[in-house]
Amino acid sequence: xxGFVAALEGDGEQAIEAYRQAIALDETYFEAMxxxxxxxxxxxxDFDQALEMCDQALDLAEVDDEIIDALLxxxxxxxxxxxxxxxxxxxxxxxxxxxDNPNHAFLIGRAFYEIGQPEKAAALIEEAATxxxxxxxxxxxxxxxxxxxxxxxGATEAFIRSRELDLEMGMPPWAPGREPFLAIAKVAVRGLxxxxxxxxxxxxxxxxxxxGIEILAEGVDPRxxxxxxxxxxxxxxxxxxxxxxxxxxxxxxxxRLAGDIDAIEQEIMLALEREITATFLEAEQAERGDSELN
Numbered sequence: 001x002x003g004f005v006a007a008l009e010g011d012g013e014q015a016i017e018a019y020r021q022a023i024a025l026d027e028t029y030f031e032a033m034x035x036x037x038x039x040x041x042x043x044x045x046d047f048d049q050a051l052e053m054c055d056q057a058l059d060l061a062e063v064d065d066e067i068i069d070a071l072l073x074x075x076x077x078x079x080x081x082x083x084x085x086x087x088x089x090x091x092x093x094x095x096x097x098x099x100d101n102p103n104h105a106f107l108i109g110r111a112f113y114e115i116g117q118p119e120k121a122a123a124l125i126e127e128a129a130t131x132x133x134x135x136x137x138x139x140x141x142x143x144x145x146x147x148x149x150x151x152x153x154g155a156t157e158a159f160i161r162s163r164e165l166d167l168e169m170g171m172p173p174w175a176p177g178r179e180p181f182l183a184i185a186k187v188a189v190r191g192l193x194x195x196x197x198x199x200x201x202x203x204x205x206x207x208x209x210x211x212g213i214e215i216l217a218e219g220v221d222p223r224x225x226x227x228x229x230x231x232x233x234x235x236x237x238x239x240x241x242x243x244x245x246x247x248x249x250x251x252x253x254x255x256r257l258a259g260d261i262d263a264i265e266q267e268i269m270l271a272l273e274r275e276i277t278a279t280f281l282e283a284e285q286a287e288r289g290d291s292e293l294n
């Protein structure tokens with residue numbers, strides 16, 4: 001329980017220390033092994049240690065539910081490592097349904113989705129969303145599947161529902177308040193490579209929990225980390241001359257991915273690097289290519 005509380009407070013190292021003590025006291029402590037594996041995956045990012053814990057747990061697993069739990073966490077560790085081939089092999093080992101636990105149905109469906117089998121994923125995720133209407137993750141993945149199928153209205157409805165449930169869950173207890181979060185975001189912007197900073201260095205920065213429903217309807221991911229707004233090509237003469245006038249940082253989505261307070265700045269910076277590159281650099285490269293062809 002000390003490990004569980006430490007994990008909730010965002011202290012992954014302390015959580016692992018407590019879980020290791022629990023396992024040392026009882027080397028058959030299945031739940032402690034799985035909890036430790038989850039912490040190794042996120043926020044610590046130590047996927048090899050997570051895999052080791054999962055294999056220990058699998059050696060102890062006796063019933064289908066235990067096997068499923070251990071295999072699903074092992075899948076997440078392999079996904080984190082980028083080992084998609086072995087991850088797919090783990091999914092193939094999962095006992096077949098039906099699954100009484102809606103969360104098992106969702107997690108197995110999500111696994112199929114991540115290895116590129118959306119049709120197998122769809123039925124399980126829809127089942128989970130139907131059985132548990134308050135399952136935010138199931139609603140989010142339901143939106144992804146509907147979007148891929150071209151059902152944009154259905155996708156938007158699922159994304160809005162996922163957003164509502166995320167907001168109800170709220171920020172974790174370790175997350176900073178709005179003003180400290182804004183200060184971290186400003187540090188992240190200043191830490192960008194100068195090539196990227198020139199596009200957003202003068203932008204106004206705003207922090208809010210999640211994207212608004214009005215931009216979800218326009219196709220923005222409800223779990224986006226940042227959004228660049230008020231965009232203008234540097235060569236244009238209208239506007240105020242700033243390539244990007246506003247940066248929106250979505251705190252709830254950032255902390256979900258960060259896992260602890262020390263990782264927030266890095267997650268914002270990485271998200272900005274991706275967005276700036278896609279919005280400005282790739283666009284400029286495409287324009288340069290067209291010009292050279294002409």
